[in-house]
Amino acid sequence: MSAAAEPEYQIVATLNCPDGLSVLLASRDGAALALVESAAELPDAPPRSAFRHPLLLAWQGPVRLDGKDYAAYRQDTLQPLRLKALPALPLAERIGLACDILEPLIHLHASGKCLGRLYPETVLSDIHQRVALLGEHACQALSPERLRQELLQAEQLLRWLISAGAPERECDPELEQWLAALRDPAADAGACRRALAGLQDWLARHQRFNRQEGGRAALDHLLQRMRHAPDFPALSQAIAAINKSNNADSERLQALSSAILKDVSLTNKLLKVVNSANFSQYGGAVSTISRAIVILGFDTIRNLALSLLLFEHLHNRAHADEIRDVAVKTLFTGLLARSLAPACGVREAEEALICGMLQNLGELLCVNYFRDEYRQIQALIAAGAGVDQAAHQTLGAHYADLGAATAALWRFPERILTGMEPMPAGAVRQPQTGEMRMKALSSLCRELVCQLTQSGIDQADASRKLLQRYSRALALEWAPLERELAQAQTLLSAYLAELGPEAGQGPRSQALRLARLDKSAPPPAASAPQPSAPDPTRLQATAGSAGRITVLSAGVQDITNTLLGDYKLNDLLRIILETMYRGLGFDHALICARSGSDLPLQARFGFGEKVELLLPALRADIDSGDSLFRKALERNADMLIDDIDAPAIAQHIPAWYRQMGAAHTFVLLPLTLDKRKLGILYGDRRQAGSLAIAPEQLSLLKTLRNQALLAIRQQPAKL
Known part of the structure; x- marks a missing residue:
């Protein structure tokens, strides 16, 4: 091919696909393009696609070079998998790429379409392992023959990818079963979905946040120091008792109500929350924990009790200023997670509150029990270090390590331990389970709250980037995020009003109460606390x-x-x-x-x-x-x-x-x-x-x- 035929296109590389067609990597006017050869003449302009998917790259228009038709795609920082150094990638990252390839295929099949061409030359990715598939211009109506061809292409591509370019290499038996399912002559349109679920399950288990490795000796030392703190054993016993109440239906109401009633302050605070405007939809005041459980459900009351116990205990310490600031940040993360739960497809809103709060548990424990180390960490952060780097350098463990180890000590159920784990860097993949969706939601809220407490950054730009990072996992849009942020701020203000004038006066607390995603928008109105129902719980306050x-x-x-x-x-x-x-x-x-x-x-x-x-x-x-x-x-x-x-x-x-x-x-x-x-x-x-x-x-x-x-x-x- 001669570049002179079309001088505005600079051809960088030519990749030949197994079907005999080519993919040209080119540049034009400073833009990087991928030109995909078409077997048929293309229309003058791309039609509006009814089956758009974020991992399916949209084509820009037709190009004719040397008598051949090509569809032009924006390449930007993406490179074909064929040019990627696969052996240098860990297996988990290669399987993550495989999951991303299957996801848009499932979407196409559900729309009655198939991609038609699936090769290492027509799949692009960037340095963050973000995937984009070429071929929108050649999508065809799905038929049994075309589906069979696409599943075989998918099996060959995934096998090549997982084996790092050596498909003859022996594969993990568990992975092999999902690849073989795509090759099965009887496979139907659900084969890709089943394969994706299997690979996602493998990925989730092998990429789990490891609570046992990475600074285990340092963690043991930190936990031992906390055990010797005067109030930590009592807090641990109370939280563990509430978590232990998750047993047989005939006994758990009794166990939970008994655990809560042992703490008069917790009982009164919980009943006050239950009788607030947020929970009074059933009408009438509730004066007993037992009836609160019957009305609102076991899980709701247990999670409310845990959040109140944790926040109240760690908020009211004597060295209060910096602790209150972190405690308010912790509470706000939970409130935001609870507010966003319906918009993100998370059903367990009160569990989202717990998982959101526990995202900051490590920092909250550090500021409570390791004050000197916490100030050293803050100094390192002020000098330009990242939070994880500063915490590990000072404590020998990350905040997430400390939080996860303590939550496990407190016997939180496995689904909550999973929900409090941080998400790895890069685009967050579509979750396959409710636990992983909860994890994505709580991690999003932690990152957003950290962002909102930072000064000198463009909050609107940072928020859009954050939404893009989680776009596939949660499908959260700008308007609901703004609305629920304001709702969480209202709830936070109402809660802090009950705690006294000193609550929420720290710099981060003030920043959260006034934060906006867009500075051009009017500031949130200062809302008065919501009136609550008459409080039937004032046994301690009334003589x-x-x-x-x-x-x-x-x-x-x-x-x-x-x-x-x-x-x-x-x-x-x-x-x-x-x-x-x-x-x-x-x-x-x-x-x-x-x-x-x-x-x-x-x-x-x-x-x-x-x-x-x-x-x-x-x-x-x-x-x-x-x-x-x-x-x-x-x-x-x-x-x-x-x-x-x-x-x-x-x-x-x-x-x-x-x-x-x-x-x-x-x-x-x-x-x-x-x-x-x-x-x-x-x-x-x-x-x-x-x-x-x-x-x-x-x-x-x-x-x-x-x-x-x-x-x-x-x-x-x-x-």
Whole structure:
């Protein structure tokens, strides 16, 4: 071919494809082009494509050179795979390229089209392993014959790519099965999708963020130092207890509510959030953790509890300024992830909140427990070092390493551990699982929040580049990103308003509250905190009997609302027990019931410290002896025992109760229905004489018992 025929095109290289057609690498007016020879005459201009895909390069127009027709494509920084030094690429990167090749083929097949030509000469990539396929000009209607040809071409190309240009080399058996599936004569249009899923699964498992390697000794040293901090063991125990509650359906509500109720501050804060405008769509105030779980779901309440526990604990440390700044950044990342979840196709919004927050866990732990090292890291960053480089140089591990190791120590489930992992550099591939989509979302939010706290950069340009990086994974557009950023800022302002005037005053906190993607847009309006429903949880803030009456009254209303709808009997009984437990300050509150008329009472479930040890021990044979449990049921009489060692009482306390050693004062409320002795509501305190119940409290306590009887009457077979 002579360049003189068309002097404006400078031919750089000629690549011959297996089908006899050529690909010319050329330049014209400073633009790099790929000219793909066509077997048929091309139209004067490319038609508007109805099956456009970001990895399918759009052709620019026809070119005629030396009597041959070519389709012109912008090459820019892309080079054909044929010219790529494949042996220098790790296997995982080559498989990533293979995944990117299959993705647009699947899109074409779904549109009833096929590419027709798939060779190392017609697939381009850049130094970041971003792929672009040539051939839009030659797309044809899909037919069984053309599909068969395309699958064979795909199998040959992928085998060549994965083997680094040596297709005769033996392949990993797991990879071989997906390549062989493309070659199967019976393969259909779903073969590419199945192959992509298999390769993506292999890639996900082999590119997992490794929590065991890379500075393991340094990580162990950091974890050991945190274990010796005065408050870290208590925080770890609380978080691990909440995570441990993810067990069988019949037990997990009890386990989760018990874990939360051990922390009065967490209980009150969680109920306040549940009763806020963001969660009150079901109507009416919620006064118990048990009902909150029933209404909003186990996962929502567990994840809310974890986020509150983590943020509240690490936000309220004494050396507060720089810690509050990082804590607010951590919270905002989670709020942004939760806000963006629906727009990004992530269903578990509250789980997105956790994963988003945990993206910054390593930095938050560092600023809390390694203050000197944190300041050294900040100094290195100010001097021009990257965050990862500065953290590794100072700590011997990255922030992500520290966060992942601690989250594993806290027994977070595997899907959340996956969701908090950072994404590798380069374009983020289309996720094949919900876990990988969650990971992409939380990683996007972390990167965006870090970007928004930086000064001296063009936020609009940086945001567009970030959206481009995640465009295939999340399909997030500019308008939803702006809208949800403003929503997250509103939620952050409302939350910080509750924490006091010093919250959110740090430079990064201020930057996040006022951040805009586009400086030409008006600044976000300062929004007042959303009014929340009346707070039924102020037992600690309201002194004495009045505060307990507030909790008991709210609980009675809570149970009334539950009785008016569909409910499970055990769920409602747990709400009653929790109201008793919190409203009267019991050490333990339990329900004892009989499985049959001739069987003894047996404690079913309840609340209080080490209640799981008390449940099997509390077993009363009411048909023999002279115990107070039998008397209460026989007489259907409520009993308040002030001191089990009082002379008039001691002989009526059964031996099995003394062996438990649980409490010296307790109350018994019999559950008798139509002369059937069903069970007893039980509440206790350890110290004798400490259980004083005012008349109004006693009236509300009896109302709770009557509500229990009403629920049992409606569902008698389920007790």
